[in-house]
Amino acid sequence: MIDRIEQLLERVEKPARYTGGEMNTEVKPIAQAEVSFAFCFPDTYEVAMSHLGMKILYDILNALPYAVCERVCMPWIDMLEGMRRENIPLFSLESRTALNRFDIVGFTLQYEMSYTNILEMLSLGGIPVKSAARVESDPIVVAGGPCAYNPEPLHAFIDAFMLGDGEEVIVKVTDAVHDGRKQGLARLEILRRLAGIPGVYVPAFYSARYHGDGTLQSFDPIDAAAPATVTKCCVADLDAAAYPGAIPVPYTQIVHDRIMLEIMRGCTRGCRFCQAGMLYRPVRERSVDRLLQLAEQLVDSTGYEEISLSSLSSGDYSKLSELCQKLMERFASRRVSISLPSLRIDSVVGDSLAQTQKVKKTSLTFAPEAGTQRLRDVINKGVTQTDLLSRLREAFEGGWNSVKLYFMIGLPTETQADLEGIAHLAREAVNAYYAVPKGQRAKGLRVTCSASVFVPKPFTPFQWNAQDTMETVRAKQAELRRMLNLRGVTFHWHDPSVSLLEACFAVGDRRLADVLYRAWELGCRLDGWSDQFRYDLWMRAFADCNLDPAFYANRERGAQELLPWDFIDIGVTKAYLRLEAERALRAETTPDCREGCNGCGIERIEGLCTICG
């Protein structure tokens, strides 16, 4: 008999999403593993396989002699429906093991709009969707990643969250489950042990109460094993931290189909809307020697033709020129190109820019984020108009013809002048191009202006701020569309109803778990894909749960309000964030802390901050 899965694969759109067998994914037999970990990415294969964190943790877990880690992705609709119809449980890519046969099922939380996929994957994998319904034989369901910093909307579905850098804590969690299972401990006891690991949050051990107006009244541990404050994990030395020398190489093209070399973690710039900038402090660099060694191993083991230097702000890497130089020297004969994805316009990239150019001329990205200097000061984006324009000029003189400009609309304190500023910058970009004499400039100017919608994020100075209502956002988008109707300029905008939900789940509390569950029951999944997103069903889910999305997204939170994520310590203090929020209102900038410590709170932990010691 031909396997049922094989038969189903004949009928789906992209069967190669489900077949595995890629280079560097040959792991040991799962039957022999003492503890098995299903690394679940709540989005499709192409998105999952582009994610660096997954590759790092996959490698770490498979390096443990007693453990096996296999990958599981969210199936696309056609596959989902086929699996439901044929009663095929969600399975891993490597050994096609059903999700509920693993000891640990771990989700990485990268994006709020993938939350319904988690529910769908659990259900399809034969695991009770709600933690409270799980029995002894069910896997322990864990989660980590940037969205875990406000775990509350997922508290009913995830048994334990890991906060912060995953390299070390994922091993501790795996060990604790391994030991617990070996000793025959009950599920509850295993969860208690997990709660004792620094950086781990077990939501069942906490209780939340609310004021009459819906704001949080109290949030306390109700089990002796649970700490009142959960402190994020932080890998102090990146050179010593594990990094894969080999990563899976998909057969089909994925989003980021190349070697990603993480050159540093964290960012010192302190943009006030940016969550990653606060979460990943302090800034830590990998040494040039270590990076060269990793690059060598990865080129050998993958055969990739491109290395991309990855970090929040690669231009700030202290030895960027030296690194680029050495990488190019080493790999030129093997035709491996080097690329820098997040070039910042204020980075000192002069010579590095010249070097990447030798290899490839892709489109250049600039992120001024706001249209006027005043608003850029509010958000602490230390970029000046003059800087930006001179970078644009350099780019066009250097032979680029395609630039992308990223903006955000609905930022706190935004006015009409700021919207006009966006159009003004786009016009200046066009002028900068035409200022280069014909014949010397590359043909076919393309200026792409993208305007996303401001989403308040936990652990940022803007965590208290409201998002614009959808009506306001729509009006602003319409106006920008009108103003950006220029030759050579394309304008991209975001669906404000998606941004509304992003905001709700970014800053939401425990009660949103009910909305999430209801939305999933109503059929929401793959919400991150615009052709699948069902705003109407989401609004019905909110109504069915008697909750108002505006309470979460469009309400300014009070300075004294207890926030759902206040029990988490990310190193940066709430007092510092508040100080930054007040400075923002006065359009007062805070310098990059490489120019002097700003006292964000990281300095409380001795020796952790690489900048202030």
Added chain:
Amino acid sequence: MIVVFEKGLVLRHIGHLDLMRSIQRALRRSGLPVRYSNGFNPHIQLSFASPLSVGVAGMREVMDIPLESECDEAEFTQTLARAMPAPLKVRRARAVPDTFPTLMALVAGSNIRMELDAGQAADAVAAALPPFMASDDCVALRKTKSGENSTNIRPFVTQASVEPSGTGYTLRCVIANRAEGSLKPSVLMKALCDLAGVEAVPYLAYRDAILARAGDGALIALEEYPYV
């Protein structure tokens, strides 16, 4: 270097361009003295004898990899085998001079095998094969560059047999390349299903060999084609 390899069943859904890129990456991993194309985005030179239809496993696929310098066949086989992902298996390498004819020009046909799952549908399809072979024409829809065409597919199938297997039936046939191109196993199967009056039958398709025509007119495995 002419290389014979297997594209295992698990990879049958990987398309031609994806396969090509995957093998180029394997070659890069191997460190073998491959040749690069000139130009802005240099890529490793590589040519396949005949692209495999998506959905079909290839047991002895053939490709030509031009080299910068000479290589020992056994060593080449071993080195490349180590660099390939598990479902791509290197079967053989044969050194040929640059003046060897292009593989694509030599292809005359292929040996196709279809493993049918036991059942009434398979019985009917198996029974439909002899009348199909006995007839002179069988018109089916065939996708070509210019869209779907009604073609007489019977002349493509020069030999065919069917026998019971442990799990149903094994259907073997030789499909010849003709001026108008080749015939996909799925098109043949669809025609047989139509003849048998069944909707569909679960089956897996394999290309067991790519064939060339030797000087005496006989069909031989492409990789055996003599150099003169």
